[in-house]
Amino acid sequence: MSSAVPVTNRRGVLAGGAAIAALGVVVSACGEPPPKPPAVEELLGPLDQARRDSTLAGAAATALGNPPQIAAALTVVATQRAAHARALSTEIARAAGKLSASSSNETASPSPTAPPGPPPPPPPLADVVNSLRASAESASRLVATSSGYRAGLLGSIAASCTASFTVALVPAGPTP
Numbered sequence: 001m002s003s004a005v006p007v008t009n010r011r012g013v014l015a016g017g018a019a020i021a022a023l024g025v026v027v028s029a030c031g032e033p034p035p036k037p038p039a040v041e042e043l044l045g046p047l048d049q050a051r052r053d054s055t056l057a058g059a060a061a062t063a064l065g066n067p068p069q070i071a072a073a074l075t076v077v078a079t080q081r082a083a084h085a086r087a088l089s090t091e092i093a094r095a096a097g098k099l100s101a102s103s104s105n106e107t108a109s110p111s112p113t114a115p116p117g118p119p120p121p122p123p124p125l126a127d128v129v130n131s132l133r134a135s136a137e138s139a140s141r142l143v144a145t146s147s148g149y150r151a152g153l154l155g156s157i158a159a160s161c162t163a164s165f166t167v168a169l170v171p172a173g174p175t176p
Helices: 010-031 040-063 068-095 126-144 148-168
Strands: none
Touching: 010 126, 040 068, 040 148, 068 126, 068 148, 126 148
16 A cells, blocks of 8 residues: 655745745844834933032032142042043934034023122032942943943943042041
């Protein structure tokens, strides 16, 4: 007794392979939505912190009684945090699609103001250290959720802030 063996020809195999390949392409195209562009709002907090730290460190550098090396370190910190603010502003503009050659040029119209009162006293060194510590922690948290250039920028900011408050702003003296 002979059994019926299905006959497969080359055309059938090629047609089946092409159908499976086409199905794979369609399924993979429909499976995942396109990735969302990174949110710009997550960088607004670090931008505000960088500006605040720069102002705080700059004001603390003018305080009387700071050793010269601490005053110089505070000036460097103010400059670095201003550079962080510029880099974050540029990244925000790039991510929002608004990057242009004049993105850092802001013009403010002069407005009449009352004569300024006496300037506030310079903040103590501890305020600058605490602000830098908060900035480093905030940037470190965002690194974990970021990728690419943005993760590198935030990691660099976190490292800079950490180095500033643990090394640069430590008053010289014997360590216990």
